[in-house]
Amino acid sequence: MHELKLMDIQKKYKDKEAVRKFNYTFTNGVYGLLGENGAGKTTLMRLICGVLQPTRGSIYCDNIEIDSMGTEYRRLLGYLPQDFGYYGDFTAECFLRYMAALKALPEDYADSRIDELLDMVELKNVKKKKLKTFSGGMIRRIGIAQALLNNPEILILDEPTAGLDPKERVRFRNVISSLGKNRMVLLSTHIVSDIDYIADRILIMKNGELIQEGTEKEITDKVEGCVWKCIVSEKEAGQITSSFIVSNVRSSGENVELRIVSERQPVAGAENVESTLEDAYLYLTQIAGGEKNATL
Structure with missing residues (x-):
């Protein structure tokens, strides 16, 4: 089990503070990050993934600053950004093979892992179809599959259900819930029902700040x-x-x-x-x- 500790994290863009004095420690389980658009959720997630550097403060993984961990930290991470880019002419299977190659996964491992993940996200029967023919919900499921290719112990999901219909949203929530049993999952959303039942702890952000955290019952x-x-x-x-x-x-x-x-x-x-x-x-x-x- 890993521990991710954020200490006095600030991210400033000119005169705007996107994240301010954020302190929190994550361990295993599902964490729901809730806040309206512009609350700072995406910026926070990009800081955790190392895509952005904080203006002030530090992020530690098992008491080691993530900046000094390099590939060791990236090996632990799986990330699904809000704007998930993909190649429409790739089939689902080819796209996951491409992503596996980018992550330097051994070919034999990638083959078995891709089959396993396509089955998990219920897309195995369309693995030979091009992504440009997929619905929004199917694309998001491919997104979660690529984030899980390296079997990450820290999974970061930014607005994963945005634009999905209710049936797809329920399906996606069920997948996320099962993933949180043996890893750290951080899920951001502005849709309350996405995390109402699956999050072990809920964090509420406003104007870049953490204004409340706790279990669903503690908050209600x-x-x-x-x-x-x-x-x-x-x-x-x-x-x-x-x-x-x-x-x-x-x-x-x-x-x-x-x-x-x-x-x-x-x-x-x-x-x-x-x-x-x-x-x-x-x-x-x-x-x-x-x-x-x-x-x-």
Whole structure:
């Protein structure tokens, strides 16, 4: 088991701090990195992979700075970037052979590993088809296969389910969940449901900072008593939506049922309901920052 330690990590681009004073220690398991677009997730992952260098701070793998580890560190890594490049005229099998060659994997090992991975991501029956004929979900599955070619002990996945339909997203989550049993998996997303059930620990980022971390229960417990449900008229719904964080809207006959995240009762008659990770995420990234929480 490996330990990855980030100490006071900062990444600055001119006047913008993409990552600021980030401290965390990762071990085995699935870590869900949650944050809106622009929160600094991709920059953080590229720093962990050594693609970018921090402006300040250090990253250690087993108490050794990753900069000094060279190929030894890269051997431990598997990386699926958000913008996954591929050659459309390559078949799935040829593309994985090409990637295996780039990773300097022995040919015999690569042959058996490619078959194993194509089976795991359920693409073995289309391994002779060109990638340009694949759906977005199939391409993402090829992406996870290439990231796993060297059987990495540290797997970094940046927005792996972006653009996938619900069925593909569930399939992908199941694959990731199985991978986290004996390795370190760091998965970034802005889609709460992607990590709700599979992440052992969840990290929430905002404006380049780590603002909260814990298990799903530890995080949702922080907003107990702050989630409300009410049924109101369409006119009232418009007023409430402009003043409060509304996590769900559903028509209920001539009225509207709202799910509201607020530190105080939003309207008379609103009832407390059990919190979810999505509620907690909205609270921690918006209400806690003072963006919305009015009284009508």
